[in-house]
Amino acid sequence: MSTQLTTRDTGERIRTAAVLLFARRGYAATSIRDLAKAVNMTNAGIYHHVSSKEALLADLMRVAQQGLIDATERMLAPYARPADRLALLIGSLTAIHARNPMTTRVMDGELRSLTPGSAARDEIIALRDAYEDHWRRALADGVAEGAFRLADQRLTRLALMSMCTGTSEWYRPDGDATLEQVCAEFVAIGLAAVRAPADAAVPTADFSQLPDFPWEPPDVRNDPRPDEARR
Structure with missing residues (x-):
């Protein structure tokens, strides 16, 4: 699998988790740590794909x-x-x-x-x-x-x-x-x-x-x- 495809898949996983958490809990009640836990990544891994919440x-x-x-x-x-x-x-x-x-x-x-x-x-x-x-x-x-x-x-x-x-x-x-x-x-x-x-x-x-x-x-x-x- 190419690095580009892997990066795109990871980015989509992060967005799917973010949409679900933001919709159910609310943006303010969702932390980067929550998002990282949802996709089995570290906080640093999330920040590799997004600059901020x-x-x-x-x-x-x-x-x-x-x-x-x-x-x-x-x-x-x-x-x-x-x-x-x-x-x-x-x-x-x-x-x-x-x-x-x-x-x-x-x-x-x-x-x-x-x-x-x-x-x-x-x-x-x-x-x-x-x-x-x-x-x-x-x-x-x-x-x-x-x-x-x-x-x-x-x-x-x-x-x-x-x-x-x-x-x-x-x-x-x-x-x-x-x-x-x-x-x-x-x-x-x-x-x-x-x-x-x-x-x-x-x-x-x-x-x-x-x-x-x-x-x-x-x-x-x-x-x-x-x-x-x-x-």
């Missing part, structure tokens, strides 16, 4: 957020109609969170852990804003064209996005509904919330275009054992 968090959030933006822009590119764009935004954000519950939990909840005023924090905020701009424009265009009727665009955006991101907390692949069914129902709810025409056919999100996060841990949400028992 905060740099590791920022990198995970940066790659995940950029992947979300890139996938969104690919899916939205062929569509101009606001209802089509909103449907794709709802379906894709729902699916990404359902399929990557630990990564998205970190991505959504740990901005507070980045140092205020740091370049990394400013970069992540800018990426978040760039993604949310797609939602803002879809809703604003729908209102301007008379296709949507809503009282408060900001509250509507926040409500719909929260509905989608919540799947990281409750969706189970072996549950009663498939992910396709969940996405379709959420799209229907979203379009009803903006009072879009009921007879408007809309596209469905292409899951094959969604970002792949190779460090996403196996689904451990149903495992009652503590972290240490799974190592």
